[in-house]
Amino acid sequence: MALMLMTLLLPGSAQLVAGNRRVGIAALRIWLVLVATFLATLVVGIFWHELIFRLASDTFALFWIRVGLMALATGWAVLFFDAWRIGQPLTLSLGHRRAVVGVNGVLCLTVAGSLLFGAHLVGVQRHLMLTMFGSDQVTGAHDGRYNVLLLGGDSGAGRWGLRPDSMTVASIDADTGRTVLISLPRNMQNFPFVRGSVMHEQFPDGFDADYLNGVSTWAGDNTELFRGSDNPGVDATIMAIEGITGLKINYWAMVNLEGFKDLVDAVGGVTLNVRQPIPVGGLGDDVTGYIQPGVRRLDGHDTLWFARARDDSDDYSRMARQKCVMNAMLQQISPQVALRNFEKIADASSAMISTNIPGSEVDRFISLALKARNQKVSTLSLVPPMINTADPDIRLIKTKVAESIDRAEGTAPPPNKQKRHDGDPVTGGSIGSFSTGYAANEADDLGSAC
Structure with a gap:
């Protein structure tokens, strides 16, 4: 029993004391090196989080970490069996022998099983x-x-992602993580594409063939114009977003809205302020129920409908609710929650998200996301009454986008009048109305507007 306990605490010590000393010395050296490496990584990671994020996103490092854990599990199990052998179990009485075998099996399976998991x-x-x-x-x-x-795919059989249901640019400060969410309505018309792009050559006077969310479909029907592109629809949509906002897009991520509910379920739900009954269903189907008002912990199904519902509402109220969902997810999913539900999140994410963010940049965005959790999130939606979606004032849009980013960076003063929303109506579950605008669609602090 003592030999097995020694193996649990210091692998190789049993062999060093009563068995093959050469094996014991080698095992102890390996164990001490591994413990020292782990502690050093942990200490450095506490002060420099990017090291942990980099290890978690580097596929080469992950491969060798996995191999190392499997080898450690196998080697430790062998040391337990050898410690049992050194203890000369055949000299014990039958009852003691059975007890020793049981203890050895429990210790071996516990340690090796944990490492293999x-x-x-x-x-x-x-x-x-x-x-x-x-x-x-x-x-x-x-x-x-x-x-x-960030593109929300209009999910459906054989067509998810082909016609984005929501479009939001997350503009993130590269140092502080301070984020501005800039949303564009799916029904915007007569907008320009960024100069020099393929779409600008096709529509030099602006896109008059469809709504903004139809750009992706148009590009999908004219793929010969996008040779070498893996995602013509996304590339064409980016050309439109850049032409409208004046921002240069670094990366994109397409979220399958139907699969989004699996992610919410994986993290145990999300808490949202439901301001009035939100219909479940609609969008061409029957309404089957309502999400009742109150501060509620919603599962994936209800969170999806909170973000998507349009019955008794309008597109712009829905956009405001979507901002509140984004803010809640950012603020409520902590590293501890992510770690506890890691496998479920990974399974949901791989089925939910398509992106061109390189793996080498994942650690950077994890770090920025953690910084953003401790700061206000600003939002700007290019919707009525500020913007006429049928004939948008592009110069005004670019000015508003620049002002919103400058205020977030602290290089521009706040508006002369800070609008209060205490007495505003609630329409479609969002503070405000179509004619006055919705609070969450233009706010320097999205959390307070939700």
């Missing part, structure tokens, strides 16, 4: 990195900010 989680993370983050085209920050286009 850790190797499994590392393999899950490596698979996620390989399947989701396949691009190797790294782009630097533009004017000190990373601009990531």
Whole structure:
């Protein structure tokens, strides 16, 4: 029993005391090196989080960590069996022999099983990195900010992602993580494409063939214009977003809205302020129920409908609710929650998200996301009454986008009048109305507007 306990605490010590000393010395040296490496990584990681994020996103490092854990599990199990052998179990009485075998089996399975489960989680993370983050085209920050286009795929049989249901640019300060969410309505018309792009050559006077969310479909029908592109629809949409906002897009991420509910379920739900009954269903189907008002913890199904519902509402109220969901997810999903539900999150994410963010940049965005959690999130939606979606004032849009970013960076004063929303109506579950605008669609502090 003592030999097995020694093996649990210091692998190789049993062999050093009563068995093959050469094996014991080698095992102890390996163990001490591993413990020292782990402690050094932990200490450095506490002060420099990027090291941990880099290890968690580097597929080469993950491969060897997984191999190392599997080898450690096997070697430790062998040492337990050898410690049992050194204890000469055949000299014991039958009852003691059975007890020793049982204890050895429990210790062996517990230690080896834990290490092998850790190797499994590392393999899950490596698979996620390989399947989701396949691009190797790294782009630097533009004017000190990373601009990531978030697209909500209009899910459905054989068509998810072809016609974006929501479009939001997350403009993120490259140093502080301070984020501005800039949303564009799907029904915007007569907008320009960025100069020099393929779409600008086709529509030099602006896009008059469809709504903004139809750009992706148009590009999908004219793929010959996008030779070498893996995602013509996304590329064409980026050309439109850049032409409208004046921002240079670094990366994009397409979210399958139907699969989004699996992610919410994986983290145990999200808490939202439901201001009035939100219909479940609609969008061409029957309404089957309502999400009742109050501060409620919603599961994936109800969170999806909170973000998507349009019955008894309008597109712009829905956009405001979507901002509140984004803010809640950012603020409520802590590293501890992510770690506890890691495998579920990984499974949901791989089925939910398509992106061109390179794997080598994942550690950077994890770090920026953690910084953003401790700061206000600003929002700007290019919707009525500020913007006429049928004939948008592009110069005004670019001015508003620049002002919103400057205020977030602290280089521009706040508006002369800070609008109060205490007495505003609630329409479609959002503070405000179509004619006055919705609070969450233009706010320097999205959390307070939700």
